[in-house]
Amino acid sequence: MKISLKYASGAGVIASLAPLAAKAQNYDDGFTTTTADSTASAGLAIGFLIVWGIFSIIGIALFIFWIFMLVDVFKRTNWQDDGQKNLWKIILIVSLFIGLSGIDSIIYYFVVKKPLDKAGKTPPSTPQAPQAPSQTPQA
Numbered sequence: 001m002k003i004s005l006k007y008a009s010g011a012g013v014i015a016s017l018a019p020l021a022a023k024a025q026n027y028d029d030g031f032t033t034t035t036a037d038s039t040a041s042a043g044l045a046i047g048f049l050i051v052w053g054i055f056s057i058i059g060i061a062l063f064i065f066w067i068f069m070l071v072d073v074f075k076r077t078n079w080q081d082d083g084q085k086n087l088w089k090i091i092l093i094v095s096l097f098i099g100l101s102g103i104d105s106i107i108y109y110f111v112v113k114k115p116l117d118k119a120g121k122t123p124p125s126t127p128q129a130p131q132a133p134s135q136t137p138q139a
Contacts (some may be wrong), residue, residue: 010091066092068105069105072108078119078120088112092104092105
């Protein structure tokens, strides 16, 4: 199913760009062009559009992943210290403006989120009072 969907979407992209290829074949700019040149330029345009689409999908996926990691930083309560939490907040927010948000969110996932999730769930927010030891009579 996934493979046929991949081929169907690729065929749809190519079919939707067929008018571009026809326009390229009939275009006369005053220079001598052949049909092969026009077809090659249309194929190059199609290739660029496909590559642009792939990178756009990857970029959108990384941005969504960055949002999930930023939400995790703000909601997580089982940090070792508050300084580490504040540092990751700053790193993730600044990384969006310098263009490294995808890389930083992946680093945060493997360095912080996974180990803290593996260590256990979030501890209770209110500390429990210590209990007195039970005294059993010794014989």
